Amino acid sequence: MLGNDSEKATRRHFLAVAGGVALAPLLLRSARATPDTMGAAIREVVGEAPVREGKIALELPPLVENGNAVPMTVTVESPMTAAEYVKRIHVFNEKNPQPVIATFHLGPRAGKAKVSTRVRLADSQKVVAIAELSDGSFWSASADMIVTLAACLEESP
Amino acid sequence: MTQALVNVPAKAKRGEVIEIKTLISHPMETGYRHDTNGAPIPRDIIHTFVARYNGEEVFRADLHPAIAANPFITFFTLASESGVIELTWTPDHGEPVTQKANITVE
DSSP: OHHHHHHHHHHHHHHHHHHHHHHTTTTGGGOOOOHHHHHHHHHHHHTTOOEEEOSEEEEOOSEEEETTSEEEEEEEOOOOOSSSOEEEEEEEESSSSSSEEEEEEOOGGGSSOEEEEEEOOSSSEEEEEEEEETTSOEEEEEEEEEEEEOOSOSOOO | OOOEEEEOOSEEOTTOEEEEEEEEOOOOBOSOOBOTTSOBOOOBOEEEEEEEETTEEEEEEEEOTTBOSSOEEEEEEEOOSSEEEEEEEEESSSOOEEEEEEEEEO
16 A cells, blocks of 8 residues: 555656656746756755755845845855865755856955845745855755846846 | 946955955846847856956856846955955956956055
8 A cells, every 4th residue: 555655656756747847848938947946956066965054144135126136145154264164155046047046156265254246036936045164064044035026037128 | 348346445454354345237138038029138147257366266256147237246355465356257258357456455
């Protein structure tokens, strides 16, 4: 019985994946990253390493009217010494056409692990920032955003 | 013409952590939009930003279409010695843009 269930689940999963693949070309214009593709993009960066929550803060406004330029600041708690520093900060999203937003490369010379920029968000979604430290550990923070006017995926006038 | 604005403190104490603010005018065309005839508008973004302090790379950013038009980036660095901070933006098409700022460290 148990085996049967899991087999069903596998088949259902397979059908869902197959359906998604078959539909993909039809939906190409509205193709978007999904939580799954974001997860895959994150795995590509961190590999098998565990990602823990903490040490990193991701500041984004919880509600934005215009997704075309959303201010974002990422800060990582780190002494930024030669022995212990932030190597990289990766930023991902769930629903833009691509799951990656940016990668920032730092070093002990940065003095302070804090970076600000402005991002585009195509929809209300979750943004995830991951800090890669010099000891090889990964730390994450996320922010859920509501975007009332999405960044332009629509046709230009 | 692509214009870049940078804000680097002119003077700093040795060992001080300074903030560098940068802004460059660029459409950051995502490659996902279409023109009025339905033809796709090709991607044209600044994909790399690098900061060098007296020749040594101190900060780098890999950018994707999810960075807003006219990329604004701020970061920090340690004021170690007097010299030049050189900032370079590299677009998909065209020549990289470089802006230099002098800093005096006391």
